[in-house]
Amino acid sequence: MKNLCDTGNPVGLNKDCLAFPSRVKNIAIVDPAAKFNSLEEALSLSEWQAKIQASDGFYIPLGLANSEDTTDDPEIKTTALGYKFVASEPNPSATVYLLSNPCDFKDVVRTLRGGTYGIYLFFENGQIGGWFNEVGEFKPFKASLFANPFKIHDNANTENAYRVWINYQSNDEHKERAFLTPSWGLSLLPESMPNGLNLRQTSVVTSGEFTVNVSDRCGSGVTGLVLADFEMLDSNNADLEFATVTDDGNGNYTVTVDDGANLTPTVFGSGEYITFRVRVEATGLTTDISGTITVNA
Amino acid sequence: MLDYSKSSINQNKSNLSPENFKLWFESKFKGDWKKAYKDIGGKIDKKKVEQPKESEPSE
Numbered sequence: 001m002k003n004l005c006d007t008g009n010p011v012g013l014n015k016d017c018l019a020f021p022s023r024v025k026n027i028a029i030v031d032p033a034a035k036f037n038s039l040e041e042a043l044s045l046s047e048w049q050a051k052i053q054a055s056d057g058f059y060i061p062l063g064l065a066n067s068e069d070t071t072d073d074p075e076i077k078t079t080a081l082g083y084k085f086v087a088s089e090p091n092p093s094a095t096v097y098l099l100s101n102p103c104d105f106k107d108v109v110r111t112l113r114g115g116t117y118g119i120y121l122f123f124e125n126g127q128i129g130g131w132f133n134e135v136g137e138f139k140p141f142k143a144s145l146f147a148n149p150f151k152i153h154d155n156a157n158t159e160n161a162y163r164v165w166i167n168y169q170s171n172d173e174h175k176e177r178a179f180l181t182p183s184w185g186l187s188l189l190p191e192s193m194p195n196g197l198n199l200r201q202t203s204v205v206t207s208g209e210f211t212v213n214v215s216d217r218c219g220s221g222v223t224g225l226v227l228a229d230f231e232m233l234d235s236n237n238a239d240l241e242f243a244t245v246t247d248d249g250n251g252n253y254t255v256t257v258d259d260g261a262n263l264t265p266t267v268f269g270s271g272e273y274i275t276f277r278v279r280v281e282a283t284g285l286t287t288d289i290s291g292t293i294t295v296n297a
Numbered sequence: 298m299l300d301y302s303k304s305s306i307n308q309n310k311s312n313l314s315p316e317n318f319k320l321w322f323e324s325k326f327k328g329d330w331k332k333a334y335k336d337i338g339g340k341i342d343k344k345k346v347e348q349p350k351e352s353e354p355s356e
Contacts, residue, residue: 226305227305227306227307228305241307241309242307243306243307243310244299244304244305244306244307244325244326245304245305246299246300246303246304246305247303247304248303249303254299256325260309261307261309261310261311261312261313262313263313263317263320263321
């Protein structure tokens with residue numbers, strides 16, 4: 001399969017390779033360490049689906065309503081003798097406006113607070129954008145992401161309500177950028193995604209116990225979850241674990257957290273926090289997944 | 298008091314002795330602690346749990 005820019009242009013312009021870049025239609029926010037081991041893997045639909053369904057850091061390719069390049073121009077300075085030189089080469093940046101809804105965007109805002117993520121770009125013409133490192137791995141662009149609570153008074157531009165700022169962290173990655181053309185349509189990827197769930201805390205922590213509500217997106221409560229469906233992602237006390245989960249039958253769950261199998265375990269207490277999500281697996285594939293929340297004791 | 302029939306418990310709690318699990322369980326749940334203990338893989342030695350401890354024989 002021939003890919004744009006496969007052919008080098010050591011002299012002159014290769015007219016076979018003339019193409020304006022297509023517009024970015026979706027972005028996939030992934031773990032910055034995510035990768036495909038080879039070009040073949042990166043072009044494989046089953047590899048993408050496997051990564052998405054395993055939820056090892058791959059998220060749905062988020063649809064964009066609009067996007068803007070906000071990259072600063074290089075800083076050009078002039079010496080006292082009149083020579084111009086490039087004093088700085090800013091990293092690329094962009095503002096993107098998601099296709100979303102108030103419920104889902106709440107999770108996006110809660111999640112994207114400036115941490116480092118990886119981003120694969122999906123173009124209108126079906127290409128996937130990333131970069132190849134020195135060992136031939138297809139990698140996402142590293143970027144810090146920040147989402148802002150949606151604007152509610154901008155009557156003229158409501159399609160731009162769900163803003164995410166993308167500040168790429170490396171110019172070098174973009175110099176090695178690659179545009180792959182898979183033989184399959186990108187619309188197949190969302191079909192592989194787990195169902196999205198809303199997870200929210202509904203009580204303060206008392207004696208290591210608190211309540212949460214789990215619901216379908218903007219919908220009814222999700223019942224029947226068990227302790228194994230609650231996935232601890234982070235905490236400032238590595239010994240903390242979910243001890244019990246109790247379902248009230250309406251999508252509300254009482255959760256207790258302690259530090260293990262002791263008669264009087266140290267309960268989840270003042271100064272401690274946990275970050276977790278709900279993730280339901282069936283035969284190794286993620287069927288339902290929520291955003292992450294942090295609960296402070 | 299939580300209803301055990303609607304709850305799930307971390308399997309690590311099976312590392313508690315039956316006596317200790319019973320104390321822990323009854324501080325949180327209403328329901329059958331023995332069933333809960335077995336559900337998470339705990340094994341109950343009936344003699345140890347149900348019979349009062351004998352005092353140590355004097356030498």
